[in-house]
Amino acid sequence: MPTLRNVGLLAGAALLVIQATSHAQVASPPVPPPPAQGPAPAPLYDVTQLPAVRGVVRQFTQTPRGDIDGLILADGTEVKTPPHLSSEIAYAIRPGNTVIVHGLRAAALPLVRAISITDEATKITISDDGPGPGRRLDAAGGAPTVSSGRVRMPLHGPEGQVDGALLEDGTVLRLPPDAYRAVTELKPGQTVFAEGPVLTTAFGRVVEVSAMGTTPDRLEPIVPLPPAPPGPPPPRP
Structure with a gap:
């Protein structure tokens, strides 16, 4: 049969446990979720006002370092793109897909300097906003x-x-x-x-x-x- 002394000890221990638990809950508040990011800023210029070329992608062209620097369309049109867009183009554009290219046409060559490219299948548009952070394929060829x-x-x-x-x-x-x-x-x-x-x-x-x-x-x-x-x-x- 428990004595009064034992009952007092058990009650004191329970009170310490309750206080410690209450203190831990106060000291560790839940971490608030990160603030939601706003929508991406709209481009400054309307590239759809530039001449448009529509065609099927035959293949990519590359620099000697492995960066994509253009597209060849099925009709022989050469589309030039800056190497800093290499990763975005590899992700969004697929050979065999139809693309719409807005850019500057050469006067006497089947050549287009692309400002934006839209892949009609993936519905992704890539625009040239100038050099920025991007992945380079820093590969190198072998022996000549x-x-x-x-x-x-x-x-x-x-x-x-x-x-x-x-x-x-x-x-x-x-x-x-x-x-x-x-x-x-x-x-x-x-x-x-x-x-x-x-x-x-x-x-x-x-x-x-x-x-x-x-x-x-x-x-x-x-x-x-x-x-x-x-x-x-x-x-x-």
């Missing part, structure tokens, strides 16, 4: 090898300069800047042999060309043209 094939079409830089070629098997050849001497070997239907590191990604195969020729035993190094000589000095007053 010789690749060959027939040229389907020359490829261009954003200003319309020839900077490579697309072969009929889908391989992309990329030339170093100002390598204008090699342009004559990149005509459609021309068979070329190109030496350089080869990079293969999920989006295709790209060769960083260091030498090129029409036969494998006559490969000439691709070097930039020397700078133009300075002009005559201005006349003296």
Whole structure:
């Protein structure tokens, strides 16, 4: 039979437990949920006012580092995109899908400098808002090898300069800047042999060309043209 002393001890212990529990609940309030983020800001300019091109994506083009820098449409139109949009394009655009491209058309080339691209299947629109944080495919090609094939079409830089070629098997050849001497070997239907590191990604195969020729035993190094000589000095007053 419990004594009065034991009952008093049990009651005191229960009171301590209740106080400790109450203190713990006061000291650890629930964490409030993070504030909800507002909607993304609307773009400053209305890109739909720019000329639009609609077509089916045949394939991507890539830089020698593996970044997507454009699309080739089924009708042969070349769409140029900045490399900093590489990750967004890889996520949103699918070869075989129809896209609507708003941008600037070249006057004498089937070339469009894209400002926005909408994939009609994924319903995603990608707009060029300038360089920002993004993932780069910092891959590198292996040892230089010789690749060959027939040229389907020359490829261009954003200003319309020839900077490579697309072969009929889908391989992309990329030339170093100002390598204008090699342009004559990149005509459609021309068979070329190109030496350089080869990079293969999920989006295709790209060769960083260091030498090129029409036969494998006559490969000439691709070097930039020397700078133009300075002009005559201005006349003296």
